[in-house]
Amino acid sequence: xxxxxxxxxxxxxxxxxxxxxxxxxxxxxxxxxxxxxxxxxxxxxxxxxxxxxxxxxxxxxxxxxxxxxxxxxxxxxxxxxxxxxxxxxxxxxxxxxxxxxxxxxxxxxxxxxxxxxxxxxxxxxxxxx
Amino acid sequence: xxxxxxxxxxxxxxxxxxxxxxxxxxxxxxxxxxxxxxxxxxxxxxxxxxxxxxxxxxxxxxxxxxxxxxxxxxxxxxxxxxxxxxxxxxxxxxxxxxxxxxxxxxxxxxxxxxxxxxxxxxxxxxxxxxxxxxxxxxxxxxxxxxx
Numbered sequence: 001x002x003x004x005x006x007x008x009x010x011x012x013x014x015x016x017x018x019x020x021x022x023x024x025x026x027x028x029x030x031x032x033x034x035x036x037x038x039x040x041x042x043x044x045x046x047x048x049x050x051x052x053x054x055x056x057x058x059x060x061x062x063x064x065x066x067x068x069x070x071x072x073x074x075x076x077x078x079x080x081x082x083x084x085x086x087x088x089x090x091x092x093x094x095x096x097x098x099x100x101x102x103x104x105x106x107x108x109x110x111x112x113x114x115x116x117x118x119x120x121x122x123x124x125x126x127x128x129x
Numbered sequence: 130x131x132x133x134x135x136x137x138x139x140x141x142x143x144x145x146x147x148x149x150x151x152x153x154x155x156x157x158x159x160x161x162x163x164x165x166x167x168x169x170x171x172x173x174x175x176x177x178x179x180x181x182x183x184x185x186x187x188x189x190x191x192x193x194x195x196x197x198x199x200x201x202x203x204x205x206x207x208x209x210x211x212x213x214x215x216x217x218x219x220x221x222x223x224x225x226x227x228x229x230x231x232x233x234x235x236x237x238x239x240x241x242x243x244x245x246x247x248x249x250x251x252x253x254x255x256x257x258x259x260x261x262x263x264x265x266x267x268x269x270x271x272x273x274x275x276x
Contacts, residue, residue, distance in 0.1 A: 032264035039264030097131045097176045116179025
């Protein structure tokens with residue numbers, strides 16, 4: 001078994017694709033229409049084989065889960081970056097709203113922002129090896 | 130920086146905007162409920178949710194209209210009114226601009242097959258893995274293409 005797919009709920013797939021590619025800089029991967037929705041994935045331009053599916057939150061259970069985490073300020077997932085502070089400056093300049101500015105959690109630096117699709121996303125800088 | 134309290138207030142405002150079955154309060158009142166000036170409310174909401182409060186409300190109404198049309202519930206005018214639009218003309222125009230065809234065309238295209246298949250609203254709410262399965266089952270990816 002391999003872990004090659006992760007998914008997050010989004011409130012609108014087109015809006016999500018714009019944010020995840022134009023603002024976060026991910027690369028569109030699969031985009032297959034399925035009725036009213038799309039099987040939509042992006043991947044990192046920095047390598048790695050894992051794809052992230054941008055999944056519609058049309059199911060009420062998904063919506064409830066997403067909203068509950070959002071109001072509690074809990075990130076839905078996390079992406080690794082080389083430099084949290086640099087990433088924070090870059091994203092903030094593009095209008096991204098942060099709920100947690102870069103802070104140190106033990107040996108790890110983290111920050112949390114809103115992905116404009118109803119989620120909070122954490123970025124983290126792993127400790128230097 | 131956006132505080133936890135601001136996050137909760139913006140979320141509550143968003144839930145209010147998504148209430149389409151009742152007459153919707155004016156934006157100024159929703160902003161007031163979030164303890165923000167109207168301009169500040171619009172700016173923060175847009176930064177956090179990627180669309181203005183007005184765009185959000187319109188998107189939610191049109192999405193609901195789509196479901197009602199597909200399920201054959203009421204006339205196009207009934208659908209227009211029940212999702213909170215007061216003018217059939219502007220509803221049809223907005224619907225066509227968002228989805229590429231007027232509401233009456235959409236109904237004619239979708240309703241017959243939905244009725245035949247006996248689908249329910251939950252069928253419009255797929256989840257990730259079922260989408261994946263359906264996507265790869267579409268003809269363009271079927272095995273026969275590769276033989």
